[in-house]
Amino acid sequence: MSHATAPVYRSEILTVGDELLRGDVVNENAAYVGRVLAEADVPARFSSVIPDDLEAITAAVENALTRAQVIVLTGGLGPTPDDVTRDAVARYFGFPLVEDAALLAHVQELFRQRGMVMPEISRNQALFPVGARQIPNPHGTATGIHVIHDGRHLFALPGVAVEMRQMTDEYVKPALRAAFADARVQTRTLRLAGIGESHLLEQMGDQRELQPLVQIAYLPHHGLLDVRLTARSQDEHEAAAQIAFAEGFIRERVGAHVYATGSTSLAEVIGNILMNRGRTLATAESCTGGLVADMMTDVPGASRWFERGWITYSNPSKCEDLNVPASILEEEGAVSESVARAMAEGARKRAGTDWALACTGIAGPTGGSAEKPVGTVWIATAAEHGVWARHLKFSGLRETIKLRTAHAALSFLYQHLIETRA
Amino acid sequence: MSHATAPVYRSEILTVGDELLRGDVVNENAAYVGRVLAEADVPARFSSVIPDDLEAITAAVENALTRAQVIVLTGGLGPTPDDVTRDAVARYFGFPLVEDAALLAHVQELFRQRGMVMPEISRNQALFPVGARQIPNPHGTATGIHVIHDGRHLFALPGVAVEMRQMTDEYVKPALRAAFADARVQTRTLRLAGIGESHLLEQMGDQRELQPLVQIAYLPHHGLLDVRLTARSQDEHEAAAQIAFAEGFIRERVGAHVYATGSTSLAEVIGNILMNRGRTLATAESCTGGLVADMMTDVPGASRWFERGWITYSNPSKCEDLNVPASILEEEGAVSESVARAMAEGARKRAGTDWALACTGIAGPTGGSAEKPVGTVWIATAAEHGVWARHLKFSGLRETIKLRTAHAALSFLYQHLIETRA
Numbered sequence: 142m143s144h145a146t147a148p149v150y151r152s153e154i155l156t157v158g159d160e161l162l163r164g165d166v167v168n169e170n171a172a173y174v175g176r177v178l179a180e181a182d183v184p185a186r187f188s189s190v191i192p193d194d195l196e197a198i199t200a201a202v203e204n205a206l207t208r209a210q211v212i213v214l215t216g217g218l219g220p221t222p223d224d225v226t227r228d229a230v231a232r233y234f235g236f237p238l239v240e241d242a243a244l245l246a247h248v249q250e251l252f253r254q255r256g257m258v259m260p261e262i263s264r265n266q267a268l269f270p271v272g273a274r275q276i277p278n279p280h281g282t283a284t285g286i287h288v289i290h291d292g293r294h295l296f297a298l299p300g301v302a303v304e305m306r307q308m309t310d311e312y313v314k315p316a317l318r319a320a321f322a323d324a325r326v327q328t329r330t331l332r333l334a335g336i337g338e339s340h341l342l343e344q345m346g347d348q349r350e351l352q353p354l355v356q357i358a359y360l361p362h363h364g365l366l367d368v369r370l371t372a373r374s375q376d377e378h379e380a381a382a383q384i385a386f387a388e389g390f391i392r393e394r395v396g397a398h399v400y401a402t403g404s405t406s407l408a409e410v411i412g413n414i415l416m417n418r419g420r421t422l423a424t425a426e427s428c429t430g431g432l433v434a435d436m437m438t439d440v441p442g443a444s445r446w447f448e449r450g451w452i453t454y455s456n457p458s459k460c461e462d463l464n465v466p467a468s469i470l471e472e473e474g475a476v477s478e479s480v481a482r483a484m485a486e487g488a489r490k491r492a493g494t495d496w497a498l499a500c501t502g503i504a505g506p507t508g509g510s511a512e513k514p515v516g517t518v519w520i521a522t523a524a525e526h527g528v529w530a531r532h533l534k535f536s537g538l539r540e541t542i543k544l545r546t547a548h549a550a551l552s553f554l555y556q557h558l559i560e561t562r563a
Numbered sequence: 564m565s566h567a568t569a570p571v572y573r574s575e576i577l578t579v580g581d582e583l584l585r586g587d588v589v590n591e592n593a594a595y596v597g598r599v600l601a602e603a604d605v606p607a608r609f610s611s612v613i614p615d616d617l618e619a620i621t622a623a624v625e626n627a628l629t630r631a632q633v634i635v636l637t638g639g640l641g642p643t644p645d646d647v648t649r650d651a652v653a654r655y656f657g658f659p660l661v662e663d664a665a666l667l668a669h670v671q672e673l674f675r676q677r678g679m680v681m682p683e684i685s686r687n688q689a690l691f692p693v694g695a696r697q698i699p700n701p702h703g704t705a706t707g708i709h710v711i712h713d714g715r716h717l718f719a720l721p722g723v724a725v726e727m728r729q730m731t732d733e734y735v736k737p738a739l740r741a742a743f744a745d746a747r748v749q750t751r752t753l754r755l756a757g758i759g760e761s762h763l764l765e766q767m768g769d770q771r772e773l774q775p776l777v778q779i780a781y782l783p784h785h786g787l788l789d790v791r792l793t794a795r796s797q798d799e800h801e802a803a804a805q806i807a808f809a810e811g812f813i814r815e816r817v818g819a820h821v822y823a824t825g826s827t828s829l830a831e832v833i834g835n836i837l838m839n840r841g842r843t844l845a846t847a848e849s850c851t852g853g854l855v856a857d858m859m860t861d862v863p864g865a866s867r868w869f870e871r872g873w874i875t876y877s878n879p880s881k882c883e884d885l886n887v888p889a890s891i892l893e894e895e896g897a898v899s900e901s902v903a904r905a906m907a908e909g910a911r912k913r914a915g916t917d918w919a920l921a922c923t924g925i926a927g928p929t930g931g932s933a934e935k936p937v938g939t940v941w942i943a944t945a946a947e948h949g950v951w952a953r954h955l956k957f958s959g960l961r962e963t964i965k966l967r968t969a970h971a972a973l974s975f976l977y978q979h980l981i982e983t984r985a
Contacts, residue, residue, distance in 0.1 A: 430860025
């Protein structure tokens with residue numbers, strides 16, 4: 142079918158594979174390609190997963206070519222009968238598939254390097270549609286296909302992630318830069334902690350002075366919030382100025398909540414602050430069960446500032462490992478302000494660190510009561526000059542409550558690190 | 564446009580969100596929905612990602628309705644102006660959007676539970692297209708939408724993963740069973756630990772007696788392996804018998820590695836074994852940084868068998884908290900068999916538990932040496948009657964090494980729990 146009147150947009154992603162449709166494999170390739178296209182200022186407007194089927198792939202390519210300037214397709218370039226992307230591209234453009242001597246030598250050489258003889262089935266990896274450009278695949282047998290047609294670009298890449306990524310970095314990115322050098326778009330992501338989407342919108346108030354200039358996307362994830370700003374202008378400097386204006390607008394209103402720009406995690410920001418100040422951290426967790434420490438130790442080099450952590454799940458462990466007085470546990474219960482404070486203080490003293498972070502709560506689904514329902518949480522942070530605690534209430538499933546508590550704990554520590562500068 | 568001649572196929576997945584197109588978020592929701600649809604015998608033939616755009620969502624729904632019996636759409640049901648799925652569905656079907664008093668009370672109650680007043684912007688979460696069925700979202704503010712139109716089913720669910728999954732499990736799955744009750748497909752997933760895909764295939768040997776009956780999919784994930792069996796027959800009992808035959812075939816060859824069927828996690832299996840035997844567990848982690856304990860405490864009711872855990876990241880913490888002799892640390896280094904054993908023994912004694920599980924390793928990207936490169940790992944488990952250790956070598960990024968180490972540690976503990984019956 143034809144879409145002569147449909148607006149042409151920048152790009153479209155096609156990923157081929159029955160395993161993706163069945164959900165056996167999560168579509169990491171589409172995410173990777175999406176990031177590359179966005180960064181190259183040819184953001185994707187659609188992304189489709191197509192079955193391993195000649196008709197379906199041909200139809201998808203035809204459709205995409207009517208409406209996108211750039212199409213990146215991954216998958217279906219392997220040697221098995223399932224792999225029909227090469228045939229679909231050749232058929233759609235009317236290119237003959239011919240064995241290429243140099244490609245055959247490359248495939249044979251790859252097998253030789255692995256100490257194997259090329260199986261006959263892999264000989265079809267040397268077939269290439271005459272009329273298209275080759276996208277080299279130094280580490281794999283599936284050569285990529287680049288077709289320029291009517292000013293539009295189709296890039297077909299293998300589905301093997303490491304090969305696809307290398308070919309994208311080395312061939313597709315430069316090709317996009319060469320083809321779309323006039324792009325004038327800027328994006329910037331502000332990462333916020335300790336504020337929700339609806340309260341942010343209230344704080345922002347009237348956004349009319351931003352709206353014509355900058356597109357704003359709100360991306361909440363379990364108590365943390367990313368705000369992505371996108372500006373588009375014929376003039377690169379103008380786009381940058383619009384982003385800066387919007388960032389200033391937001392920082393003026395909720396600047397204390399902005400912990401990073403870009404993709405830096407909150408744990409990374411906390412780690413950098415501690416490292417720059419020569420400070421150390423210990424954690425004491427009950428309901429989060431190690432998740433806070435896991436987030437901290439995801440940061441490369443964490444051993445320079447993360448000293449140790451406890452998961453004091455039982456009451457005896459809170460007493461024995463963190464010196465929480467048994468009397469407090471008995472009188473106020475394990476999920477209480479006093480216990481959260483005692484855990485943070487006990488961890489800081491036992492570990493000999495500058496800072497400690499503690500959480501205790503009821504993750505559910507059982508263990509709640511009328512007075513302390515599932516989702517009741519106390520977090521506390523301790524430093525030499527003080528101990529601070531906060532009460533929180535969450536709802537949701539066990540893993541959600543763990544995740545939201547961990548994010549809230551990190552946000553709380555971050556806020557005190559910033560405020561106290563200790 | 565119309566596809567009057569297009570063949571009708573079983574299902575189609577639509578996921579809404581600019582963040583997915585840009586690759587800011589990997590599309591885990593599409594994978595989850597794909598698995599559910601495949602298991603319900605209405606496998607998806609297409610899966611598309613749609614921008615947060617009223618026209619685009621409406622067009623995608625229209626298109627999908629011309630060719631699929633079931634459409635599952637996720638995302639775009641939130642409170643912000645970006646969230647336009649509700650409007651698209653209402654507009655396409657001509658349903659008026661009306662505030663629903665019961666939904667408003669539910670949204671207000673969720674905010675009340677969190678100790679907050681509902682922001683005015685969230686009031687639109689109570690708008691619902693009159694004529695559609697409500698898909699309850701007990702833990703979230705976005706109610707799902709189920710439309711039956713011309714014998715076809717549209718399910719619109721929020722993009723928040725935990726809410727979407729719960730709503731899918733509790734509403735969509737039963738609705739699909741009711742609508743497609745003639746399906747004669749049976750699936751069963753065997754979950755394996757301590758064996759890789761290639762070794763499993765070697766152990767399985769000649770599978771020709773299985774192949775015509777049962778389709779087998781191998782789904783590895785970071786050291787654990789799921790094997791999904793699918794049988795299709797006109798006769799429900801025949802399909803069940805084929806699955807049982809295939810399961811027996813596999814268990815005969817690698818039964819010791821099968822820790823569960825279905826979706827039960829390895830941590831859950833370990834927890835059930837410990838609970839049934841009245842045993843308890845402590846963890847002592849270095850390189851995994853709390854991930855092992857986090858997995859254990861994801862299991863509801865973990866407090867009945869998980870006593871406590873340590874993240875002994877520094878050398879002093881290994882000595883002070885787990886009684887690891889400083890001399891061993893000095894002579895053999897923190898990543899060594901002796902230290903792993905001492906950590907496990909120390910944790911068991913300090914916690915007074917029946918079992919302890921320890922890991923120490925180099926997660927990278929720094930900290931490796933020629934003798935002990937990044938990815939060098941020792942795991943150990945201790946019980947009253949012995950201590951066992953294993954050396955492992957992984958490659959990959961820091962988070963991958965943490966995850967593979969944690970899975971290996973759980974597999975190791977599971978194996979010893981099964982073998983020793985203590």
